[in-house]
Amino acid sequence: MVDNICAIATPYGVGAISIIRCSGPEAIKLVNKIFKGTDLTKVKSHTMHHGYIMDNNEIIDDVLCNVFISPKSFDGENMVEINCHGGIYVTNLVLKTLLNNGFRLAERGEFSKRAFLNHKLDLTQAESIMDVISSTNKLALKGSQSSLRKSTYNLIKKFRDKILDILAKIEVNIDYPEYDDAITVTNDYLLPIIDEMLIDMKEILKNSEISTIAIHGIKTCIVGKPNVGKSSLLNTLLDEDKAIVSSVAGTTRDMVEGSFNIGNVTLHLIDTAGIHESNDLVESIGIKKSEEAIKSADLIFLVLDSSKELDKEDLSLLKITENKKRIIIANKIDLKPKWELKDAIYISAKNKDGLKELENKILDITNINTFESLNGNYLNNTRQINLMEKAYNSLLQAKDACLSMIDIDLIEIDIKAAFDALGEITGEASRDELITALFTKFCLGK
Numbered sequence: 001m002v003d004n005i006c007a008i009a010t011p012y013g014v015g016a017i018s019i020i021r022c023s024g025p026e027a028i029k030l031v032n033k034i035f036k037g038t039d040l041t042k043v044k045s046h047t048m049h050h051g052y053i054m055d056n057n058e059i060i061d062d063v064l065c066n067v068f069i070s071p072k073s074f075d076g077e078n079m080v081e082i083n084c085h086g087g088i089y090v091t092n093l094v095l096k097t098l099l100n101n102g103f104r105l106a107e108r109g110e111f112s113k114r115a116f117l118n119h120k121l122d123l124t125q126a127e128s129i130m131d132v133i134s135s136t137n138k139l140a141l142k143g144s145q146s147s148l149r150k151s152t153y154n155l156i157k158k159f160r161d162k163i164l165d166i167l168a169k170i171e172v173n174i175d176y177p178e179y180d181d182a183i184t185v186t187n188d189y190l191l192p193i194i195d196e197m198l199i200d201m202k203e204i205l206k207n208s209e210i211s212t213i214a215i216h217g218i219k220t221c222i223v224g225k226p227n228v229g230k231s232s233l234l235n236t237l238l239d240e241d242k243a244i245v246s247s248v249a250g251t252t253r254d255m256v257e258g259s260f261n262i263g264n265v266t267l268h269l270i271d272t273a274g275i276h277e278s279n280d281l282v283e284s285i286g287i288k289k290s291e292e293a294i295k296s297a298d299l300i301f302l303v304l305d306s307s308k309e310l311d312k313e314d315l316s317l318l319k320i321t322e323n324k325k326r327i328i329i330a331n332k333i334d335l336k337p338k339w340e341l342k343d344a345i346y347i348s349a350k351n352k353d354g355l356k357e358l359e360n361k362i363l364d365i366t367n368i369n370t371f372e373s374l375n376g377n378y379l380n381n382t383r384q385i386n387l388m389e390k391a392y393n394s395l396l397q398a399k400d401a402c403l404s405m406i407d408i409d410l411i412e413i414d415i416k417a418a419f420d421a422l423g424e425i426t427g428e429a430s431r432d433e434l435i436t437a438l439f440t441k442f443c444l445g446k
């Protein structure tokens with residue numbers, strides 16, 4: 001049973017107005033009970049009404065109520081959005097009055113979950129709501145808005161329709177072998193269709209390396225030996241004194257983070273403890289964290305001190321990061337450089353030299369400038385990518401089975417697995433626990 005929920009939808013803090021969202025079968029009736037003004041149960045959908053929120057004949061606040069009548073609302077239920085004054089105390093008082101009059105507090109993402117369950121949104125659209133909210137640049141916003149307008153849904157639907165057509169034909173062949181006019185699905189019939197889908201999926205997966213960076217930014221880990229200038233680089237790029245810089249090796253222990261934009265790519269920078277052999281317990285813990293951060297980073301800035309000969313530890317870091325997406329940064333070029341490395345970017349974090357070259361290298365390595373030409377032919381996050389990879393692998397197995405002339409009814413199992421994996425992307429075949437896990441990532445009131 002759907003109950004009546006409410007939550008503050010605007011950020012916690014003081015502002016001109018706060019919005020409290022209410023949703024549920026009785027939402028309009030329950031708000032009307034504490035609203036002095038027009039009778040909200042008699043108004044048209046999508047209208048706004050001035051009045052007072054009352055508690056036992058006492059005015060709590062004067063407000064504007066937006067009324068949306070089911071099914072024409074964000075989540076498909078009856079909804080009222082109460083615009084009250086934006087003070088923390090007054091907003092909480094209005095919320096409390098609602099809670100005392102038949103509403104319960106919504107869980108995180110519960111409005112969007114309702115919208116999904118009421119078929120107002122598919123899962124890719126629901127995910128893109130959060131992406132739109134957390135966009136930090138033009139490309140991220142454009143990418144997530146296109147998905148909010150169903151571009152990802154349509155992309156997946158094209159594959160699902162194709163597969164559904166195959167599955168239907170196979171079923172007809174099995175159930176009605178006497179039908180002469182039905183197409184007989186043979187291995188030769190299937191091969192080109194599967195091949196075409198595999199090519200298209202490969203392209204989408206390749207594009208998605210770029211789109212996920214465009215939409216979510218790139219997790220960039222600054223690593224190197226102690227004292228090479230990692231924290232100086234972080235501070236220079238963020239243009240603030242965020243991390244402590246000192247000539248004492250082993251200054252940074254905990255990770256220091258910050259984000260900044262270069263053109264249309266957002267870098268989530270993490271400054272780490274310098275990696276080297278250490279007997280200091282606290283520093284060793286920091287070093288362990290650095291090593292873990294390398295593993296989970298999308299991009300590594302490997303900082304080396306160009307004023308000193310490369311030693312065993314530098315060479316070991318070059319080796320460890322070899323197979324990662326990385327930029328080798330030769331720092332301290334204001335001092336006399338002792339070595340040259342092909343591919344390295346030469347900078348002085350202290351004097352802010354060489355930063356333009358570093359920025360160009362980042363744009364180059366992320367391929368971000370090609371994002372707009374991808375025309376929506378991409379996925380938005382790793383959840384979607386993992387499921388498409390699953391679908392791809394199932395189709396690949398189906399292809400191998402076709403080539404080995406395996407029976408169609410066995411090949412059908414792999415094709416069906418691909419269909420289900422694609423369905424999980426849009427939520428048409430999603431499990432309950434997945435849906436709950438996904439929506440808890442949302443903020444309250446969304």
Ligand SMILES: Nc1nc2c(ncn2[C@@H]2O[C@H](COP(=O)(O)OP(=O)(O)OP(=O)(O)O)[C@@H](O)[C@H]2O)c(=O)[nH]1
Nearest residue numbers: 226227228229230231232246250251252274349350
């Ligand atoms: N000459 C010169 N000195 C620099 C440059 N960048 C950093 N330094 C100096 O190098 C020393 C170490 O800098 P940090 O940024 O603290 O180095 P770090 O790599 O973060 O060191 P740990 O936190 O100990 O791992 C400081 O004295 C900085 O002023 C540079 O470009 N040129």
Ligand SMILES: [Mg+2]
Nearest residue numbers: 230231251252
């Ligand atoms: Mg440091």
